[in-house]
Amino acid sequence: MNLTSPSQVKDWCIANGFHPNKVLGQNFLVDRNSLDAIVAAAGDVAGQRVLEIGPGLGVLTEALLAAGAEVLAVEKDTRLAGRLSEALGNPSGLLVVAADALRVDWDELLQPGFCACVSNLPYSVGTRILLDLAFRAGAPERFVLLVQSEVAERFAAPEGSPHRGQAGVWLQLDYDISAICQVPPTCFWPRPEVDSTVVRLDRHPCGLAAEERKRYFELTKLSFMHRRKQLGALLRKAAGALACSDAELSERLKKCGLDPKIRPEELSVSQWESLATVYAAATT
Ligand code: SAM
Numbered sequence: 001m002n003l004t005s006p007s008q009v010k011d012w013c014i015a016n017g018f019h020p021n022k023v024l025g026q027n028f029l030v031d032r033n034s035l036d037a038i039v040a041a042a043g044d045v046a047g048q049r050v051l052e053i054g055p056g057l058g059v060l061t062e063a064l065l066a067a068g069a070e071v072l073a074v075e076k077d078t079r080l081a082g083r084l085s086e087a088l089g090n091p092s093g094l095l096v097v098a099a100d101a102l103r104v105d106w107d108e109l110l111q112p113g114f115c116a117c118v119s120n121l122p123y124s125v126g127t128r129i130l131l132d133l134a135f136r137a138g139a140p141e142r143f144v145l146l147v148q149s150e151v152a153e154r155f156a157a158p159e160g161s162p163h164r165g166q167a168g169v170w171l172q173l174d175y176d177i178s179a180i181c182q183v184p185p186t187c188f189w190p191r192p193e194v195d196s197t198v199v200r201l202d203r204h205p206c207g208l209a210a211e212e213r214k215r216y217f218e219l220t221k222l223s224f225m226h227r228r229k230q231l232g233a234l235l236r237k238a239a240g241a242l243a244c245s246d247a248e249l250s251e252r253l254k255k256c257g258l259d260p261k262i263r264p265e266e267l268s269v270s271q272w273e274s275l276a277t278v279y280a281a282a283t284t
Helices: 006-017 033-041 058-066 079-089 124-132 149-156 166-174 210-225 233-236 247-257 267-283
Strands: 049-053 070-075 092-099 116-120 142-148 174-184 197-204
Touching: 006 247, 033 058, 033 116, 033 142, 033 174, 033 197, 049 058, 058 070, 070 079, 070 142, 079 124, 124 142, 124 149, 124 166, 142 149, 142 174, 149 166, 149 197, 166 174, 166 210, 166 267, 210 233, 210 267, 233 247, 247 267
Parallel strands: 049 070, 049 116, 070 092, 116 142
Antiparallel strands: 142 197, 174 197
C-alpha cells in the first residue's frame, strides 16, 4: 500500500474494518512533502537507531527505514502494532513494541542509545510523552515531532510571549527549538480540526549542576502554576527546598537583578537559571 495515498489508506481501513480512534489521535499522515520534510529534519540517520512513538500504519517508519535507520517503534494500539512489521515486509531494522508510551519502562528501552526520536505524536498526550522522555539520561539528542501548531508554539515561546509556559521553559533549558514547517489538516486522514507543525529540538549543553537543575524545575513548576502572579508574591509562599524568609527572598531576587513584580512568563531561561543557582547555593 502507498501510505501517502489518502484513498489507499482509507480503503485499507474500510477493507479491514479499522476505524481510526480519536482518543488515540489516529490521524494518519498522507502527504509526501511533509513526510520528506520530517525525514530531512532528522538529519543523516543511516546506520543509526531512531525511536518512533505511535507508528500507526507505518508511513514514517517506512521512510525512516528507507533512510537507513534502525527503528524502535512504540505503538499503543495492539492491532496496529501486531501488523506493522509484516506490513512493511519484516525489515530487519525494525523492532515494534506494543505498549503505551506513557507507561513503558523508558530507562530500559532507551538503553541501546538513540540518535533521534522522530514521531507524529498523538495530540492529547504528545507533550506528556515528550516531557517524560526529554530529560532522561538516555534521551535522544534530537527530536523531530509533528505536533499541534499551538503546542509547537508553546515549546518555542520566548520570554514575554503569551504562549510562554512550563513546557517551553523546561525544554528550552536543554534544547534549541525550531519550527520546520506547517502541516495543514488536508495532509492527514482522517483530517484533524487543528493545524500541525513539524518542530525540531536539538540538545545543547546545560551549564547547571544537578542541584541547580532540581531548583530550576521546582521554581518554574511552582511559578507557572500561577503565571499571572508576581514572582515575589509567588516565591514568598514557597515551601520545602524553596522556602525562605522575606529578607532572604529579597536578597536572592536582588542578586539576580530581578524585580519582585516580574511575572513568570517574562523571565528568560538564563534568568531562571540564575535564580536556580542562587537558590541551590543557599540550600546546600
Ligand atoms: N505515525 C503515524 C502517521 O504519521 O501516520 C500515526 C500517527 S497518529 C497521529 C498517532 C499514533 O500514536 C497512532 O498510531 C496511535 O495509535 C498512537 N498512540 C496514541 N497514544 C499512544 C500512546 N500512549 N503510546 C504509544 N502510541 C500511542
